Amino acid sequence: MPPVPVPAEIDAFLAEPNPAVVATVSPSGTPHTAATWYDWEDGRVFLNMDEGRLRLHYMRQNPAVALTALGAGSWYEQVTLLGRIVSFEDDPDLAGIDRLAIRYDGKPFGNRDAVRVNAWMQPERWTSWPLPR
Amino acid sequence: MPPVPVPAEIDAFLAEPNPAVVATVSPSGTPHTAATWYDWEDGRVFLNMDEGRLRLHYMRQNPAVALTALGAGSWYEQVTLLGRIVSFEDDPDLAGIDRLAIRYDGKPFGNRDAVRVNAWMQPERWTSWPLPR
Numbered sequence: 232m233p234p235v236p237v238p239a240e241i242d243a244f245l246a247e248p249n250p251a252v253v254a255t256v257s258p259s260g261t262p263h264t265a266a267t268w269y270d271w272e273d274g275r276v277f278l279n280m281d282e283g284r285l286r287l288h289y290m291r292q293n294p295a296v297a298l299t300a301l302g303a304g305s306w307y308e309q310v311t312l313l314g315r316i317v318s319f320e321d322d323p324d325l326a327g328i329d330r331l332a333i334r335y336d337g338k339p340f341g342n343r344d345a346v347r348v349n350a351w352m353q354p355e356r357w358t359s360w361p362l363p364r
Numbered sequence: 365m366p367p368v369p370v371p372a373e374i375d376a377f378l379a380e381p382n383p384a385v386v387a388t389v390s391p392s393g394t395p396h397t398a399a400t401w402y403d404w405e406d407g408r409v410f411l412n413m414d415e416g417r418l419r420l421h422y423m424r425q426n427p428a429v430a431l432t433a434l435g436a437g438s439w440y441e442q443v444t445l446l447g448r449i450v451s452f453e454d455d456p457d458l459a460g461i462d463r464l465a466i467r468y469d470g471k472p473f474g475n476r477d478a479v480r481v482n483a484w485m486q487p488e489r490w491t492s493w494p495l496p497r
Contacts, residue, residue, distance in 0.1 A: 232418075250439040252432045254387035254395035261428035262387035262395050266442040266493075285365075295394035299385045301434075306383040309399040360399075 232313065232356040236274055240363040241310055245271040248335045249300040253278065255289035263289055268331040269298065276312060276352035279327040287348055290316050296352055308362055314354035322347040365446065365489040369407055373496040377443055378404040381468045382433040386411065388422035396422055401464040402431065409445060409485035412460040420481055423449050429485055441495055447487035455480040 237245070253267045265286055270277040276298055280287045290296060294316040302308030322328060325340055327349040332340040340347075370378070386400045398419055403410040409431055413420045423429060427449040435441030455461060458473055460482040465473040473480075 250383070250434055252385035252387075252397060252434075254385075254397045254430065256389050256393055256395050260389055260393060260426060261446065262389050262430040263446065264385060264387045264397070264430040264432040264444055266432055266434055266439060266444075293393060297387065297395040297397040299397040299399055301383055301385075301399055301439075306399060306434075311397055311399075313394065313396065 232358045234356055235354050237310075237354075237357050238363050241357065241359055242271075242274075244302070244308070244310055244359075244362055245276075245300060247303060249303050250306070251298055251300040253286065254297040255286045256293050256295060257289055258292055267298075268335050269300070270331060270334055274354070275317075276314075276354065277327070277330070278350045278352060279322060279331050279347050280350065282346040282348055287350070290350060291319070298352065308360075310359045310362065311357065312352070312354035313356045314352050316350045317353045318351045320349040322349050365491045367489055368487045370443075370487075370490050371496050374443055374490065374492055375404075375407075377435070377441070377492075377495055378409075378433060380436060382436050383439070384431055384433040386419065387430040388419045389426050389428060390422050391425055400431075401468050402433070403464060403467055407487070408450075409447075409487065410460070410463070411483045411485060412455060412464050412480050413483065415479040415481055420483070423483060424452070431485065441493075443492045443495065444490065445485070445487035446489045447485050449483045450486045451484045453482040455482050
């Protein structure tokens with residue numbers, strides 16, 4: 232798998248609000264996956280999770296993560312990024328989850344009592360299929 | 365996350381040809397993800413991979429896998445299975461990949477020179493959202 236940066240066409244694909252699945256690794260070495268909203272900014276992946284999520288617990292112990300984004304129109308288009316979480320940030324005013332809710336859902340996040348955490352993933356390697364065309 | 369078996373509604377969801385992402389763990393403890401076809405039979409997940417796939421290499425060293433299936437109509441519906449690969453089988457006549465190609469694509473697999481491997485995942489735990497309704 233080639234190193235980042237990704238080519239322009241992959242960058243444009245990742246900028247779309249695609250369905251995605253993020254994987255983390257448990258302390259016992261088993262993988263965990265979950266569907267996720269994400270955003271793409273300057274070659275990094277923005278994620279936001281409820282404080283209680285298992286994947287957040289796992290990321291804090293092992294920052295290695297993988298993310299596969301599928302084409303919103305055709306999931307035969309796919310981009311996978313392998314990398315690491317390089318920062319966690321509390322999201323007390325819910326600006327982080329609102330950013331994703333607006334991107335995907337067109338409106339701010341519904342649960343204003345949620346306790347959320349932002350995480351930034353720095354990709355290191357990538358692969359795709361069938362892109363780039 | 366509750367143990368298997370999954371409830372009837374989850375079983376019915378998994379029987380549909382949904383988009384899915386499978387995760388494996390590399391020998392260095394980092395996750396790897398890829399979009400995948402799958403089938404669901406008697407509570408187990410059927411996968412088929414090209415012999416050269418990185419995830420097959422990883423599965424053979426660490427059989428722990430995770431799979432998230434997304435709703436074909438709405439990816440807000442999601443089911444995640446955590447488990448292990450319990451058997452690998454060569455697929456010399458391509459019956460395994462044809463099974464998946466017909467399920468997803470309506471016709472046998474195109475590349476008749478491919479070298480493919482079947483793998484069966486035994487789920488151990490599952491989670492879903494928002495299913496069951």
